Amino acid sequence: MGRHHYRRVCVMTRVLLVSEHELLRQGLSRLLGDAESIVVAGEAKTAEHALEDIQETNPHVILLHVGHPVGNRIRDMHLLRERVPDVPVVLLLDAVEDELMLVAMQAGAAGCLDKTVSAGHLAQALYDAASGEIALSERFARRLARIFAGLPADASTTHTDLA
Numbered sequence: 001m002g003r004h005h006y007r008r009v010c011v012m013t014r015v016l017l018v019s020e021h022e023l024l025r026q027g028l029s030r031l032l033g034d035a036e037s038i039v040v041a042g043e044a045k046t047a048e049h050a051l052e053d054i055q056e057t058n059p060h061v062i063l064l065h066v067g068h069p070v071g072n073r074i075r076d077m078h079l080l081r082e083r084v085p086d087v088p089v090v091l092l093l094d095a096v097e098d099e100l101m102l103v104a105m106q107a108g109a110a111g112c113l114d115k116t117v118s119a120g121h122l123a124q125a126l127y128d129a130a131s132g133e134i135a136l137s138e139r140f141a142r143r144l145a146r147i148f149a150g151l152p153a154d155a156s157t158t159h160t161d162l163a
Contacts, residue, residue, distance in 0.1 A: 013130045014041040016057050018050045018076070019065035019092075028063070028092075035123035047076035051083055060130035061110070062089045066100070074103060081108045088129040101140055102147070111135025 015038055019025045025043045032038045042057035044050035050062065062080055066073035073091075080089050088110030093100065101112045110129040113122065117137045125135035136144065146152065 012039045014060045016059035017043045113137040
């Protein structure tokens, strides 16, 4: 019986970071640089800047930081989805806001993450989004499930309150 040798194929997920905050872009770039399957293909301050370099950076996924004002970032997401519809956009949100999450998902976001996600979860979420999956942080996934179940987004009662 012969031995089977399988060659490990490592597919690097190319990420384009978009944030007005240089410090955040640099921090995310360093953080994601430590992930085995992620390469930061580029950084941009705005969606417009990202689009100028989109051919050169050739990202598999775009990570768009949504700070304040929120309206501008949602506009940025629409612009990116319109101009590069084949590249998923994952939002990194400063705060967990149900309305913003729902608007973003309905507008075509490939995911929503909050800033409490771990580096490992962030890398996995970007890989998942680039692979066609929806990428949600645990907090957003729970809130979304509660909203669709017709429950309040925040579980304000505990099992001891129900006794």
